[in-house]
Amino acid sequence: MTESALRYYILSSSIIRQYFGAKNLQENTRINTISPLSSSTTNHSKETISKLNDHIRACVKNAILDDIISKNFTQRIKLKYNDKHALPVDYLIIS
Numbered sequence: 001m002t003e004s005a006l007r008y009y010i011l012s013s014s015i016i017r018q019y020f021g022a023k024n025l026q027e028n029t030r031i032n033t034i035s036p037l038s039s040s041t042t043n044h045s046k047e048t049i050s051k052l053n054d055h056i057r058a059c060v061k062n063a064i065l066d067d068i069i070s071k072n073f074t075q076r077i078k079l080k081y082n083d084k085h086a087l088p089v090d091y092l093i094i095s
Contacts (some may be wrong), residue, residue, distance in 0.1 A: 011048065012055045023067050025060070049081040 012083075033054070056074055063069045 008048070008051050011044075012052045015052055015057065025063050028069075029078070044081060046069055046079075046081040049079050051078075052081050 053074070057072075060069070060072055060074050064072060
């Protein structure tokens with residue numbers, strides 16, 4: 001695993017713990033899933049929020065396959081992020 005991938009997993013883990021804590025998956029709804037993916041996440045870049053969303057969705061899909069939960073509460077959630085945290089793309093121009 002690369003160092004940058006490890007950083008994303010650690011960040012995702014801390015955000016998930018902060019918002020979901022020890023709550024059971026069965027207790028989650030779309031309403032309380034919107035909070036971590038929209039409110040304080042405006043402190044992070046689009047890439048970070050997209051990866052967090054991917055991690056949460058993967059966990060939920062696995063829980064559905066394992067019959068732990070029956071509904072995917074991550075569907076139709078609009079992600080919010082901070083464009084100021086995006087890295088600018090500089091192109092090399094050769095004349």
